[in-house]
Amino acid sequence: MSLDYLPWARPESFDALPCVRDEHQDLTYAGFAERVEAAAEQFAEHGVGRGSVVAVMLPNRVELLVSLVAAWRLGAAATPVNPVLTAHEADYQITDADAVLVVNAGPGAPDGGRTAIAVDELRRTPTGGPLPAPDTRHEDLALLVYTSGSTGRPKGVMLDHANIDAMTSQMAAAMKLTGDDHCLLVLPLFHVNAICVSFLSTILAGGQLSVLGRFHPERFLATIEELRPTFFSAVPTIYAHLVSLPETVRHDTSSVRFAICGAAPASKELLTAVTDRFGFELIEGYGLTEGTCGTTVNPLGGPHKLGTVGTALPGQRLAIMGPDGELLPVGERGEVVIQGPNVMRGYLNRPEETARTLDGGWLHTGDVGVLDEDGYLRIVDRIKDMIIRGGENLYPKEIETALYEHPAVLEAAVVGAPHEVYGEVPVAYVAPAPGGTLDADELRAHCAGRLTKIKVPVAIHVRDALPKNPVGKIDKPALRALNNAAAAPQAPAPAPATSH
Incomplete structure (x- = not known):
């Protein structure tokens, strides 16, 4: 491992090549x-040195x-901080990470009470001031990435340069990246x-990167036509918006040799629709x-197995573990371990949670999955999302898959709702495709033709859109909160006023 993604590890021959750009600037490698x-x-003038932490709270732009x-x-x-966090949320991360410096949008932006540099005051030209020679080591902590906090206060995932070097090398190899690629x-x-x-x-391969500040479906396609990128990575929600555009919206996407879908489960119907409409490999x-982002991917160039998330990246070991800690054979359902x-160093200042997550030398993902005879992984669901109805285990993803088979469903999520008799029952939330309409009774009948009776949602709520977390995943904790609030005992209605 050579840390070749770092500027000071690159050969001079890269200097004049295009490196990164956003809407306001375009930089070569030099x-x-x-x-x-x-x-x-x-x-360095603000005290940053080996072992320090710098918090960066900016939207997508080159300065980040x-x-x-x-x-x-x-x-x-x-530690990159979501720029839309409230001051309370951002200050928590900045303080928990013990950042000595914050780079943010400027006056009024959260800084956790630490020294801050406004992005517009970030120095652009070196002054020649004293700096130590570059000495980045594999064991150096590189990133503190905070989890979404769906099960409590966000945790700082410690990733060192060895983790990042392994991940970038594995991904560049899997995606067959070269200096001709443009992300x-x-x-x-x-x-x-x-x-x-x-x-x-991308930088490891000597390619170039174009950074978008925000996603808008039509503008995204127009940007592809204009900049001619060769690949991009996105979440299912983005692809759903793209395929939902009217057929009259047409842009040249022929430069894209492949795209990646990750971060949340995608339906077979969505993956097929993207490929059929835009022509690139997804x-x-x-x-x-x-796990520093990626563990499996369907091989570029195939063979693909729809309904799976592919095979393990080179250098990683993937297995399915039973409740007793034993590894399970092909075809059996259990927890995905890596x-x-x-695999991360651990959670910052959380030794007990680190020990649980890395128990036995495996990264315990909390996902339920199955491996087939060719090593392809099928994700069944999150362990914590499983619904236990009268002692029967129901997996929301199976019910969501049935809902997605309805042509008018754009988004679907199933969560457990409290029930006096069964403990939990499945409840669905759906959003229609643009211009479409959904009827809850029709959807229940649709599910009844595909699922056993106990898996059919007891209620289906139609919404214009489903809530998302900051990464773009459907926010199931928010949906569970709605269910729990609806099931909470109601205060008795006040007695009607009487007159005398």
């Missing part, structure tokens, strides 16, 4: 390295990438997917932040 050096000087790499230039780590980045850069897959894997993958150099 230009990006110069910006990193300038920011590193400025960071510059700030991450500038921290690494000094042997420090970076269009649309996912948020506070997430490890955008950092490792879109940014660092490969579904699977991973988690604790080993490899991409």
Whole structure:
């Protein structure tokens, strides 16, 4: 491992090549390295050094990438902060990470009471001030990426440069990246997917990166036609919006040789619709932040198995584990566990949770899956999402798959709702495709023709759109909260007023 994604590890022959751009600037490899050096000087003047942490709270833009790499230039780590967090949420992350410096939007932006540099004041040209020689090591902490906090306060996932080096090398190999590749980045850069897959894997191969500030379906396709990227990575929600555009919306997407779908389960119907409409190869993958993003992917060029998330990336070991800790044979359902150099160091300052998650030398994902005879993984569901109805285990993903088979369903999510007799029962939330309408009774009949009676949702709620978490996944905790609130005992109605 050589950390070749770092500017100071690249050969001079890369200097004049296009590197990164956003809507306001376009940098070569030499230009990006110069910006990193300038920011590193400025960071050092504010006390950043080996072992420090720099918090970066910015929307998608080149300066976010510059700030991450500038921290690494000094042997420090970076913690990217979702720029839409409230001050309370952002201050928690900044404080928990013990950041010594915050790069943010400027006055009024959260800083956790720490020294802050406004993005517009970020130094662009080196002054020649004293800086130590680059000495980035594999064991250095590189990223503190905070989980979404769906089961409590967000946790800082510690990823070192050995983790990142392994992940970028594995992804670049799996995607067959070369210097001719050009990635269009649309996912948020506070997430490890955008950092490792879109940014660092592309730079490792000597390719170029175009950063979008926000996603709009028609504008996204127009940007593909304009910039001619060769690949991009996105979540199912983005693909659902793209295929829902009117047939009259047409743009040239022939430059795209493949796209990646990850971060949340996608239906077979959606994957097929994307390929049929746009013509590029769509490969579904699977991973988690604790594994530095990716663990499996359907092989580029095939063979693909719809309904699976592909096979393990080279260098990773994937297995299915039973409740007793024994590894299960092909075809049996159990928890997905992972080993490899991409597995996190642990959770920051949470030794007990780290021990549970890394128990027995395996990363315990909390996902239920099945491996077939060819090593392809099918994700059944999240362990914590499983609905136990009268002692029967129901997997929401199976019910969601049935709902997605209805042509008018754009989004679907199934959660457990409290029930006095059965403990839990399945309840569905759905959103229609643009211009479409959904009828709850019709959908229940649709499910009844595909599922056994106990799996048919007892209620189906039609909404204009389903809530999303910051990464773009459907927010099931929010839906569970709706169910729990609906099931909570109601205060007695006040007695009617009487007159005398």
